[in-house]
Amino acid sequence: MARVLNMTKWAVLALSLGLMAACSDSESDSSATKPSAANNPPAEQSTLEAAKAAGKIRIGYANEAPYAYLDTSTNQITGEAVEIARVVLKRMGINEVEGVLTEFGSLIPGLQAKRFDIIAAGMYVTPERCQQAAFSNPTYGVGESFLVQQGNPKQLHSYEDVAKNDDIKLGVVVGAIESEYARKMDIPLDRVVVFPDVVSALSGVQAGRADAYAATAMTVNDLMKKSATADLEKAEPFTDPVIDGKSVRGYGAFAFRKDDQEFVDAFNAELAKFIGTEEHAKVVQPFGFTESELPGDVTAAKLCGADAQAGSQ
Structure with missing residues (x-):
């Protein structure tokens, strides 16, 4: 009988130990599979947060004066867009601007590919x-102009003048809005000469590859001020295209990536206090x-239009 009782005690003890071990293993497994704060990957910083943390940001520009260009005397990028960006970003806690030179037509693809985080190139909002x-929101508003050979021998004072003369070739910079103006003004594609940059367009007019270079009035003014050649002039008077x-x-x-709306809103808030x-x-x-180039009450929302807003949803 004592032996039976002892065996019973040992059986109870073994069962108890087994249950304790099972409970211990279950708790161990639970703690092993439970995610801990230390194992969770940190949330990805937004572009604005990353720029504030680093104290600097990359901007894309196309070397087109007076909007954004390299000043060879100081080896620094400058221009209307660049200097406004410096002021606004500094107020946001981002003190350093790093420029990334890009052809105008590659600015938006470069932004989307994250080669830089802002386009500061005086880009028109369309x-x-x-x-x-x-x-x-815009920082300026301006009309159009032509750069032509001295004396304006073809008498080009508007896009209409180009359209009605089959012998005239119009120069534009790749990706610039002027190519769109030319299309909408019914200037045939084979009479539009596309140049990679402003310097090439200027040289193209000098060499006769294009009879006029179409650009903003500010771009042409700057070219005339800085050009050492006497064989070119600004076409005056000039009539803006009616579209x-x-x-x-x-x-x-300034342009930002579509998913950086937080950045755009913060930038606009400081921009409004400055312009x-x-x-x-x-x-x-x-x-x-x-003062003539101030944008007034024009906003990006107005310029983008209802169709663009619907497409961005």
Whole structure:
């Protein structure tokens, strides 16, 4: 009988130990599979957060004065867009701007590919571009102009003048809005000469590869001021193209990636406090901008239009 009792005690003890071991293993497995805060990957920083943390940001530009270009005397990028960006970004806690030189037509693809985080190139806001990038509110508004040979021998004072003469070739920079103006003004594609940059376009007019170079009035003014050649001039007077019943006026702004709306909103908040102030006037005056080029109450939302807004949803 004692032996039976002892065996029973041992059986109970073994069962108890087994249950304890099972409970211990279960708790161990649970703790092993339970995710800990230390094992969780950190949340990815937004572009704005990353820029503030680093204290710097990369901007894409196309070397087109007076908007954004390399000043060879200082080896620093400057221009209307660059200097405004410096002021606004500094107010946001981002003190350093690093420039990435890119052909104008490759600016939006470069932004999307994250080669840089902002386009600071005086880029016009258009509904088509709003499908691909998020724009700040504009910093300026300006009309068009032609750069022609001295004396304007072909008498080119408008896009209409180019369209009605089958012998005229119009020069534009790749990716610039002027190629779109030419298309909408019914200038045949085979009479539009596309150049990679402003310097090439200037040389093209000098060499006769194009009879006129179409650009913003500010670009042509800057070229005339800085060009050492006496064989070119600004076509005056000049009539802006009328498209969809309206005389065009381009509005330039900064472009961001579509998923950086937080950045755009923060940038716009500081931009609104700056545009039109005395400080703004002093910053842009060296680049030929005056009160006449202020954008007024024009916003990116107005320029993008309802179709672009719907497409961005």
